[in-house]
Amino acid sequence: MSNRSRAAAESRDPSAVPSPAAPATAPLASRPLYLQARDLLLRRIVDGTWKPGGYLPSEPQLALDLGVSIGTIRKAMEDLVGQGLLERQHGRGTQVVPHSSDRSRFRFLRFVHGDGRPFRPVAHVLSAGTARADAQDRGALGLGPGAKVLVLLRTRSEDGVPMIYERIALPAEPFAALRAEPGAEMLEEIYVLYQARCGQTVARARDTIATDRAAPAIAQALGCPPGTPLLLVSRVAVSLAGAPIEYRQSWTAALHYRSDLD
Amino acid sequence: MSNRSRAAAESRDPSAVPSPAAPATAPLASRPLYLQARDLLLRRIVDGTWKPGGYLPSEPQLALDLGVSIGTIRKAMEDLVGQGLLERQHGRGTQVVPHSSDRSRFRFLRFVHGDGRPFRPVAHVLSAGTARADAQDRGALGLGPGAKVLVLLRTRSEDGVPMIYERIALPAEPFAALRAEPGAEMLEEIYVLYQARCGQTVARARDTIATDRAAPAIAQALGCPPGTPLLLVSRVAVSLAGAPIEYRQSWTAALHYRSDLD
DNA sequence: GAGTGGTCTAGACCACCCA
DNA sequence: GGGTGGTCTAGACCACTCA
Numbered sequence: 001m002s003n004r005s006r007a008a009a010e011s012r013d014p015s016a017v018p019s020p021a022a023p024a025t026a027p028l029a030s031r032p033l034y035l036q037a038r039d040l041l042l043r044r045i046v047d048g049t050w051k052p053g054g055y056l057p058s059e060p061q062l063a064l065d066l067g068v069s070i071g072t073i074r075k076a077m078e079d080l081v082g083q084g085l086l087e088r089q090h091g092r093g094t095q096v097v098p099h100s101s102d103r104s105r106f107r108f109l110r111f112v113h114g115d116g117r118p119f120r121p122v123a124h125v126l127s128a129g130t131a132r133a134d135a136q137d138r139g140a141l142g143l144g145p146g147a148k149v150l151v152l153l154r155t156r157s158e159d160g161v162p163m164i165y166e167r168i169a170l171p172a173e174p175f176a177a178l179r180a181e182p183g184a185e186m187l188e189e190i191y192v193l194y195q196a197r198c199g200q201t202v203a204r205a206r207d208t209i210a211t212d213r214a215a216p217a218i219a220q221a222l223g224c225p226p227g228t229p230l231l232l233v234s235r236v237a238v239s240l241a242g243a244p245i246e247y248r249q250s251w252t253a254a255l256h257y258r259s260d261l262d
Numbered sequence: 263m264s265n266r267s268r269a270a271a272e273s274r275d276p277s278a279v280p281s282p283a284a285p286a287t288a289p290l291a292s293r294p295l296y297l298q299a300r301d302l303l304l305r306r307i308v309d310g311t312w313k314p315g316g317y318l319p320s321e322p323q324l325a326l327d328l329g330v331s332i333g334t335i336r337k338a339m340e341d342l343v344g345q346g347l348l349e350r351q352h353g354r355g356t357q358v359v360p361h362s363s364d365r366s367r368f369r370f371l372r373f374v375h376g377d378g379r380p381f382r383p384v385a386h387v388l389s390a391g392t393a394r395a396d397a398q399d400r401g402a403l404g405l406g407p408g409a410k411v412l413v414l415l416r417t418r419s420e421d422g423v424p425m426i427y428e429r430i431a432l433p434a435e436p437f438a439a440l441r442a443e444p445g446a447e448m449l450e451e452i453y454v455l456y457q458a459r460c461g462q463t464v465a466r467a468r469d470t471i472a473t474d475r476a477a478p479a480i481a482q483a484l485g486c487p488p489g490t491p492l493l494l495v496s497r498v499a500v501s502l503a504g505a506p507i508e509y510r511q512s513w514t515a516a517l518h519y520r521s522d523l524d
Numbered sequence: 525g526a527g528t529g530g531t532c533t534a535g536a537c538c539a540c541c542c543a
Numbered sequence: 544g545g546g547t548g549g550t551c552t553a554g555a556c557c558a559c560t561c562a
Contacts, residue, residue: 004431032550057530069552074529082344090529091559108370109521114472209471209519211491229473229491238523257471259371259521261500275558294531320547331533336548353540 015179022168033068037076039065045096046240052195053097056086061092085240093144099191101203110209111164111233111255119255121156121163125186126221128152128179130172131170135164137169140236150179155178156188156250163255165221169247174198191237205237209257224253233257293328298339302328307347307358313509314360314457317319318348321356345465361453361464371469372515373426381517382442383418384424385450388483389469390441399431402498402509410434412441417483418450418512419457424518427480429507454501462507467499471519486515494520 003131050056063070063138079092080086088094089228109118133141133149141149149169156164168179168190177197187193216234219226230251237246303318312318321339325332338358342348349359395403395411403411411431417427426503430452432440439459449455456462474494481488492513499508 036551056534071553072551075550088529089560091527093528093560111471116470139456172487204398205521206524207521208374208378209493211493213491229475231471231473231493259469261466261468262559296531311533322547333531337531351541353542353546355541355547358560 020194022136025123028142031101034072034075034079037062037066037072038079041080042085042240046201048228050096052096052201053211055093055095066079079204085203094135099189099195109257109259111252112258114254114256116258119158119163121158121188123154123156123166123190124162126153126155130179136246140234141169141171143171150175162222163220163252165251166251171228171245194245201240202246203240203242205235205259206245208234210234212251214253218251222251222253228253231257233254296334296337296341299324299328299330299334300341301343303338304347304502307342308463310461312358314463315360317355317357345463361457363467371521373514374520376516376518380522381420381425383420384448385428385452386417386419386424388415388417392441393429399501399509402496403431403433403506405433412437424484425514427483427513429511433507436462436507456507463502464499464507465502465504467497467508469519470496472487472496474513476515477515481514482514484515490515493517493519 003058009212017149024034041062042257056062056066057065059070059073061116068230077086077088081088085097087097094217113119128133129151132141133147133150136150137143138145139145143149148171150154150172152166152168152170154166154168156161156166158161175194175198178193180183211229214222214224214226214230215227216226217229218230222228230253233250233252235248236244237248239245305313305322307372311441318324319331321335324335326333336445339348339350344348347355347359350356350474373383375381391413392410393413395409397404399405399411400407403409405411412434414428414430414432416430417424418428437456437460440455453464474488474492475486476488476490476492478488480492481490484490485493487518492515495512495514497508497510497512498506499510501507
């Protein structure tokens with residue numbers, strides 16, 4: 001019986017494939033059902049069957065569809081909830097989490113003032129244009145020589161005072177739509193745009209923090225002397241599909257960078 | 263029946279109290295069993311009933327002891343596993359995770375070289391002594407005026423080259439045993455000592471990253487000119503009981519600080 | 525009141541570790 | 544071979560949301 005339903009679930013989705021993270025040692029047939037279910041759900045989130053902000057079918061419905069028990073569906077969902085991709089609401093349903101300032105998927109690291117006050121910035125785009133990716137861009141984004149990137153230069157200000165100078169490099173290909181995007185001018189939460197306009201959902205990011213000295217352009221934007229020691233936060237953001245889609249450098253003179261309590 | 267076993271579980275542990283994180287809206291009687299079980303397990307870990315490195319009773323045994331089903335025990339454990347407090351080993355049992363370099367609870371943030379190579383340091387204690395806590399120490403550790411702290415000054419070197427200068431302030435009270443600890447001289451993973459010698463287990467930590475300039479003592483230790491721009495990582499570590507127990511400042515000239523791929 | 529997710533149980537079978 | 548955790552199921556009842 002257990003084997004029968006397992007085979008049924010497999011045959012119901014002939015395109016089923018082990019996720020990249022799955023150990024190669026687990027043969028397809030013996031992969032736990034809840035992992036297969038999780039990957040199926042993930043695939044449907046990635047391919048847009050269920051849009052960000054939309055609701056999944058109910059648990060009993062999904063259990064019927066996949067031919068597994070509700071408990072197995074729940075275990076698959078728990079995993080995706082833990083990743084911040086789904087949000088369950090008692091009595092309402094299970095929602096694909098959209099990026100938004102409220103429920104940001106990046107709860108671990110953020111800029112704060114020196115005294116610990118939260119930093120509440122407004123963005124202002126200085127320039128946006130396509131350019132040949134430099135060596136750093138190519139390394140961070142995994143691009144080949146001659147690849148093009150969309151480069152956004154912007155400041156992030158609080159009370160009209162620019163506190164962060166930011167350079168964002170995006171692979172030109174999937175992000176072409178962003179170039180003429182009118183709303184992008186002042187939008188803080190740019191990941192919403194990646195998702196809505198370019199179909200790219202940021203899944204994870206790695207930050208590397210270092211010191212740097214203010215180049216002339218940065219010094220001018222931040223209103224500090226050239227050569228001033230700055231904090232430089234470099235971020236590589238990765239899509240749900242596992243490809244690097246954003247290389248962002250943020251320079252700041254006065255702000256600190258902080259992890260949540262674990 | 264559900265109410266009966268719930269009441270039974272409550273009466274079995276009269277000292278049960280909602281965790282600080284529990285919403286005040288949940289009356290004691292209706293607190294989910296698995297949360298009550300989780301807190302009971304946590305309490306036994308904190309009070310040393312099960313020592314770091316030791317094994318818990320088996321699931322059926324715990325289920326019997328607490329008067330709940332195995333599924334409820336499993337759900338309670340999953341929570342603690344997620345916090346990195348427990349580690350389950352198929353066929354062997356469930357272990358209280360000890361701090362160690364291998365399975366560090368701080369997987370989010372670490373020092374790396376500028377090229378991304380991992381930093382593999384050796385510690386060297388420069389001095390260890392009790393002092394009156396300064397304002398920063400008191401703020402970070404929540405101490406009153408006149409409180410004493412144990413201050414460790416140390417360097418962390420790779421291939422004999424000092425890369426990090428570190429000041430660690432600990433409340434004098436629970437950490438008195440550490441002062442004369444012989445093994446502390448060169449121990450990188452000092453959290454193991456906190457646990458083994460002082461009974462203090464670090465549960466979470468918050469890092470704040472800023473720039474600073476090298477004070478003379480730091481410049482000398484790191485072999486750089488005074489005034490050199492440095493990266494300063496300030497950490498407040500919190501015990502299982504929720505009290506701040508370590509205030510650590512780490513200065514480095516060359517290293518970067520990096521979050522895992524989230 | 526219908527439908528959703530949340531909690532809890534009981535029991536089956538499997539996979540792993542170790543004596 | 545005995546004990547451990549891992550997976551999976553089926554069903555009960557509760558709590559919440561919304562019409």
